[in-house]
Amino acid sequence: MLTDFFAKTSGTWINVITVAIGTTVGLLLKHRLPKPMQQIITQGVGLLTLFLGVTMAASMTQVQAGRIDGVVLALISIVLGGLLGEWWQIEARLQSVGHWLKTRFRGSGAFTEGFVAASLLFCVGPMTLLGSLNNGLTGDDTLLTLKAVMDGIAAIALSSSFGIGVGFSIIVILVYQGGISLVAGVLAQAIPDPATDPRILLITGVGGLMILGTGINLLQLTHIRVASFLPALIAAPLIYHVARLI
Known part of the structure; x- marks a missing residue:
């Protein structure tokens, strides 16, 4: 059973290690890099984050629920999720x-x-x-390994600017990412092909909007309470199902 547990969560553990290493390297560089260099690294990550957000958000255009376009569904999801997030004070609690x-x-x-x-x-x-x-259903951690490398690099830049707080995101990675992997087996029958499932595509699009907000915050253009939009990730597939019934 222990072997099966690590097989289903292997990508998460790799991710934890790369973020820990990246945070350590960033902290070591923090006192050796001038402030302008720290800022330019963060700005570089911010620009890339904007690009990733736009790329992800485009997934919503592939969704159609009856006569309702995926962009409309994403708008409803992000607004409803944001209202719920503000009501539950998710940003403040985080x-x-x-x-x-x-x-x-x-x-x-x-x-x-x-x-x-x-x-x-x-x-x-x-x-x-x-x-x-994928990791939870088949034991394939290829995607998470690639993500882990990207997160490790990003952790260097973030920790050089923000400090050790970046490293404590490991807790969230373990709970959220590891949790999804562990319950993936239960979802296997409901989502036979996650890469093309419209519910996943809609969640990806909504997530892309939140990543855009994170990029804007990193560039300090304004402050968007991104965490308040997290309920939108749960609302999106529910709204999709309702839209199909209309």
Whole structure:
């Protein structure tokens, strides 16, 4: 049973290791890199994040539920999810977790910002969802391994700017990504082909909008409460099913 557990979550453990290494390297470079260089690294990650967000968001255009276009479904999902997120104060609660960890482990600098930004960047996206499903269903961790390399590089840049808070996103990776992998077997019958399933494509599109928000925050163009939109990931497939009945 233990072997089966690690087989289904192998990609998550690889991801945890790369983020830990990336955070360590970023912290070592933090005191050796001038502030402008730290900023340019973060800006580079921010620009790439915008690109990934746009690419992911395009997935919603492949969805059609009856006569309702996927873009409309994504709009309803993101607005409804955002309202729920504000009602449940998800952003504030995540920040509270970050502040508690900062106090508990004496973090310095933008600990909370790094924790929230890294948690969202590493856990919201098609590679997380599809990779975790593949890992849990077939034991194939190829997608998550590729994602892990990208996250490790991003962790270097983020931790050099935000500090050790980025490393604590490992907790979110373990719970969220590992959890999806473990329950993937239950979803096998409902989602036989995750890569083309319209519900997954819609979730990917909505996730892309949130990644865009994260990129905007990294570039400090304005502050978007991205975490408040997280319920949209759950609302999207439900709205899709309702739309098909109309």
